[in-house]
Amino acid sequence: MFNVRVQVTYKDSVLDPQGQAVQKAIERLGFDGVSGMRIGKSFEMQVAGDDQAAVEKKVAQICDQLLANPNMEQYHYDIQKVATNQ
């Protein structure tokens, strides 16, 4: 089994007004030095299987077909094998 964490963010070329709003709110709270805020979605899941390459392929397909909008969004994922005693 693998723990999978997918992060979907806007492409760098796409404006992120929500991120800009949060950045301004941070400034209004009195925190300085924060820049380049980008907001995205994260998906955490467990995927059954022993073959990391097969799991990576499956995760990429799930991202392409469902989780990310390929026109506006990019994704990356971390895959971590879960130690089991089976």
Added chain:
Amino acid sequence: MFNVRVQVTYKDSVLDPQGQAVQKAIERLGFDGVSGMRIGKSFEMQVAGDDQAAVEKKVAQICDQLLANPNMEQYHYDIQKVATNQ
């Protein structure tokens, strides 16, 4: 300068209906073996400074005061120093 990535998710005790809906959609697409889907928000930003401890404290304060709802959400963050030639 530091690259900071904050991830905000529902506490484990809080139901995540959006995650369940996405998990069912994944099953309907024909992918099996995916479980425990949880959806969250991710925030990527750059924070100025040289002192990692001070940046961590600032990020924790920003999370507590703005990014996460302490009643329902938990957060964790990764901080990575950006190499500069200054």
